[in-house]
Amino acid sequence: xxxxxxxxxxxxxxxxxxxxxxxxxxxxxxxxxxxxxxxxxxxxxxxxxxxxxxxxxxxxxxxxxxxxxxxxxxxxxxxxxxxxxxxxxxxxxxxxxxxxxxxxxxxxxxxxxxxxxxxxxxxxxxxxxxxxxxxxxxxxxxxxxxxxxxxxxxxxxxxxxxxxxxxxxxxxxxxxxxxxxxxxxxxxxxxxxxxxxxxxxxxxxxxxxxxxxxxxxxx
Amino acid sequence: xxxxxxxxxxxxxxxxxxxxxxxxxxxxxxxxxxxxxxxxxxxxxxxxxxxxxxxxxxxxxxxxxxxxxxxxxxxxxxxxxxxxxxxxxxxxxxxxxxxxxxxxxxxxxxxxxxxxxxxxxxxxxxxxxxxxxxxxxxxxxxxxxxxxxxxxxxxx
Numbered sequence: 160x161x162x163x164x165x166x167x168x169x170x171x172x173x174x175x176x177x178x179x180x181x182x183x184x185x186x187x188x189x190x191x192x193x194x195x196x197x198x199x200x201x202x203x204x205x206x207x208x209x210x211x212x213x214x215x216x217x218x219x220x221x222x223x224x225x226x227x228x229x230x231x232x233x234x235x236x237x238x239x240x241x242x243x244x245x246x247x248x249x250x251x252x253x254x255x256x257x258x259x260x261x262x263x264x265x266x267x268x269x270x271x272x273x274x275x276x277x278x279x280x281x282x283x284x285x286x287x288x289x290x291x292x293x294x295x296x297x298x299x300x301x302x303x304x305x306x307x308x309x310x311x312x313x314x315x316x317x318x319x320x321x322x323x324x325x326x327x328x329x330x331x332x333x334x335x336x337x338x339x340x341x342x343x344x345x346x347x348x349x350x351x352x353x354x355x356x357x358x359x360x361x362x363x364x365x366x367x368x369x370x371x372x373x374x375x376x377x378x
Numbered sequence: 379x380x381x382x383x384x385x386x387x388x389x390x391x392x393x394x395x396x397x398x399x400x401x402x403x404x405x406x407x408x409x410x411x412x413x414x415x416x417x418x419x420x421x422x423x424x425x426x427x428x429x430x431x432x433x434x435x436x437x438x439x440x441x442x443x444x445x446x447x448x449x450x451x452x453x454x455x456x457x458x459x460x461x462x463x464x465x466x467x468x469x470x471x472x473x474x475x476x477x478x479x480x481x482x483x484x485x486x487x488x489x490x491x492x493x494x495x496x497x498x499x500x501x502x503x504x505x506x507x508x509x510x511x512x513x514x515x516x517x518x519x520x521x522x523x524x525x526x527x528x529x530x531x532x533x534x
Contacts, residue, residue, distance in 0.1 A: 227431060230428060232472070233471055301441070327442075331445060333470070334472070336428040336429065
């Protein structure tokens with residue numbers, strides 16, 4: 160009989176020799192079973208692949224809901240990088256790393272006037288700024304200073320301090336790969352949380368606020 | 379007809395200018411020393427663009443990729459070794475930045491799993507095949523004759 164060459168048709172239940180390629184009878188596989196006449200209760204060869212399938216399917220199912228763009232920060236529990244950024248034109252307060260070590264919890268937002276989601280999260284930032292237990296500061300990322308000031312004038316400026324990061328280098332030191340991103344920093348300048356993407360009510364309530372409270376406790 | 383032609387020519391000119399102008403802004407960073415530049419390109423090819431995640435920073439057009447290319451070249455020019463350049467960026471962005479995941483405790487499952495799956499597969503295949511292989515005993519003459527009858531019977 161000709162040996163089977165590579166299979167191009169739909170695989171069916173028997174190979175070229177007429178042997179069933181799927182296990183048919185569960186009772187067939189129990190060569191070591193001591194139960195004469197009993198069907199074995201736990202047929203591992205049957206259950207194991209199914210269990211394995213469900214485990215894998217479960218893991219992949221969870222994976223479907225994970226966002227590959229949500230890269231965990233490499234700087235969690237590490238100190239903020241040292242930097243000193245000038246203010247935007249017409250403002251007094253630039254931003255330096257020392258400003259983040261003054262004993263108050265800081266929330267640092269990375270924004271730009273050309274960033275559309277930043278506009279969407281802006282009202283939430285304004286609300287957040289009203290909290291008495293944090294200082295809200297910002298990095299203005301790769302922005303034209305005049306465009307940034309115009310944007311802030313139009314939408315409001317909730318920030319106590321803004322550092323103009325024109326070439327984006329300080330943001331790279333923070334591990335920023337897009338805008339907006341928001342960091343929660345303890346009073347001694349340790350980053351304890353990074354949020355990627357625009358803030359909203361859920362994110363603030365479920366992630367940011369607990370982290371703020373945790374940061375305050377760490378002092 | 380001339381108005382239409384001028385409109386078309388105008389649009390064409392506009393389209394062409396859109397092609398020419400941006401090229402001036404996106405001149406890629408290049409080191410003057412060719413050996414250093416080659417090193418920088420090699421390192422860049424091993425780093426993932428975090429914006430266009432399936433490309434390396436050498437291949438990606440994203441602005442962040444360009445910034446990272448500049449940083450790689452700065453570090454190479456400053457005398458860092460390949461490992462130091464990578465470590466500098468991994469310290470900021472984490473292991474996901476590397477296109478080839480490092481071999482550490484956290485990534486052990488990632489590396490070992492395919493081999494484990496392969497071994498499981500080999501074991502399963504071997505067990506399935508041995509089960510099917512009990513050699514049929516040769517048929518006696520009487521059985522051969524019976525088969526012949528049955529086959530003949532089935533022919534219409």
